[in-house]
Amino acid sequence: MDWDDFRYFSAIARVGSVRGAADDLGVNASTVTRRLDHLEARLGVRLFNRTRSGLQITDEGSEVIHDLDAVAADLGEIERRLQGRDAEMAGPLSIALPDVLVGALMQQLVEFSGEHRRIRLEILPDPAERAPPRRAVDISLLLTDEPPETLVGRCLGRLRVTAYASLDYLSRHDPLLAAGESCWVESELETLLAPDFRSEHFAAMTLAAKCHNLVQQLAAVRSGMGITLLPCCVGDIDPALSRIAGIRPVDTREIWLLFHPDLRRVARVHTFTEYLQQTFVKLEDALLGNLEDPQARLP
Numbered sequence: 001m002d003w004d005d006f007r008y009f010s011a012i013a014r015v016g017s018v019r020g021a022a023d024d025l026g027v028n029a030s031t032v033t034r035r036l037d038h039l040e041a042r043l044g045v046r047l048f049n050r051t052r053s054g055l056q057i058t059d060e061g062s063e064v065i066h067d068l069d070a071v072a073a074d075l076g077e078i079e080r081r082l083q084g085r086d087a088e089m090a091g092p093l094s095i096a097l098p099d100v101l102v103g104a105l106m107q108q109l110v111e112f113s114g115e116h117r118r119i120r121l122e123i124l125p126d127p128a129e130r131a132p133p134r135r136a137v138d139i140s141l142l143l144t145d146e147p148p149e150t151l152v153g154r155c156l157g158r159l160r161v162t163a164y165a166s167l168d169y170l171s172r173h174d175p176l177l178a179a180g181e182s183c184w185v186e187s188e189l190e191t192l193l194a195p196d197f198r199s200e201h202f203a204a205m206t207l208a209a210k211c212h213n214l215v216q217q218l219a220a221v222r223s224g225m226g227i228t229l230l231p232c233c234v235g236d237i238d239p240a241l242s243r244i245a246g247i248r249p250v251d252t253r254e255i256w257l258l259f260h261p262d263l264r265r266v267a268r269v270h271t272f273t274e275y276l277q278q279t280f281v282k283l284e285d286a287l288l289g290n291l292e293d294p295q296a297r298l299p
Contacts, residue, residue: 006068007048008035013057013065017091018229052114088096090118096140098126099256100159100189104233104286108279112272119268138269141276143193153258153273154208156280160249160289161194163201164235165227167242175202175227175244183226187217190229193252197229201247232289271294 002296003148006098011021022029037193040047047061057065097105097172102123113121124137140151143159184198184205198205208226211217214234221228222240257276263269285291 002026005035005039006041006064008032009039009061009064011070012036012048012055017233026033052156061206062187066210087281088118088266089116089271091268092120092122092138094122094124094138095125095272096124096137096141096142098141100143100231100234101141104283105279106264108275116268116271119272131232137274138259138263138266139276140256140258142256142258145254145255146254147258150260152261152264153256153259154277156252156255156257156277157284157287158251159193159287160227160232161189161197161252162232162235162289163197163220163227163247164230164238164241165244166222166240168246169221169224170242175205176246179204180206182206185217185220185226185228186210187214187228188212189214189217189231193231194229194250197250202227231287232291233283235290236286236291255287 008021008031012018015021015024016101018032018036019029022032025032036047043060043061043064046058047064048055048057067094095109109121109123113119126140141156159263165173173182179202179289182202182205184202184207185209186198187210190197205227209220210275211220211228217228217230217235220226220237221230222238227244228241230241232250234244257273260268280287
């Protein structure tokens with residue numbers, strides 16, 4: 001069903017002529033005529049009688065107008081009801097998060113969910129890391145220096161990374177004085193955020209493995225497979241891991257909070273984005289690797 005045909009028909013019935021309807025709709029008169037002919041052919045009835053004095057609506061046309069008025073009233077009620085829900089602090093809220101931020105933010109998400117029990121959070125993978133979700137995402141946190149122009153939002157800070165290994169591994173290896181005896185665990189995270197890091201600091205190391213997600217990477221380095229590159233907000237809070245001494249954290253990409261412009265007035269989106277902005281102020285030192293005690297818990 002082509003709803004546009006009914007829109008053209010309704011415009012003709014309202015003003016009483018093809019030309020008037022064309023002016024209202026901002027199209028050519030021939031387009032209006034073609035649409036009307038198409039609708040009448042599809043319905044198998046004549047909606048207007050063509051006379052020398054103009055178009056006269058038929059009984060069937062009047063019946064269609066009556067039904068369209070009822071449909072319009074129903075649609076208006078749906079719109080008013082949904083607009084009212086936008087103002088409510090309730091309903092689903094989907095958030096796309098990079099894996100590297102999940103650990104740092106999970107406690108904050110728990111607190112938000114506890115404060116707003118009528119909002120149902122759905123945590124989705126970052127579309128930049130995996131295939132995009134099947135449906136639209138309300139809010140995205142993206143690691144990028146070039147946020148898409150179709151979305152609105154703000155930069156929440158920047159992510160830093162450095163090298164980590166398990167405490168047990170470092171008790172048996174010296175990655176700085178005997179780099180050739182140590183192994184490196186490569187990751188897609190390294191390729192994405194700091195592709196030159198290994199060549200600058202650990203070029204002599206043997207490549208032990210390459211991991212394709214953060215779960216694999218953490219399991220490998222905790223098990224003593226070798227040294228790897230991790231965000232400070234991930235490695236610093238893991239009691240099984242330690243930074244490689246003497247290697248300073250390096251800047252990578254910005255963290256952007258983004259959503260579609262149409263969601264500006266949705267109460268739950270506005271409230272959650274404000275909450276995230278406050279959260280990232282608290283997380284700044286953790287994200288930049290500035291914690292005095294790297295094993296300190298995140299705020």
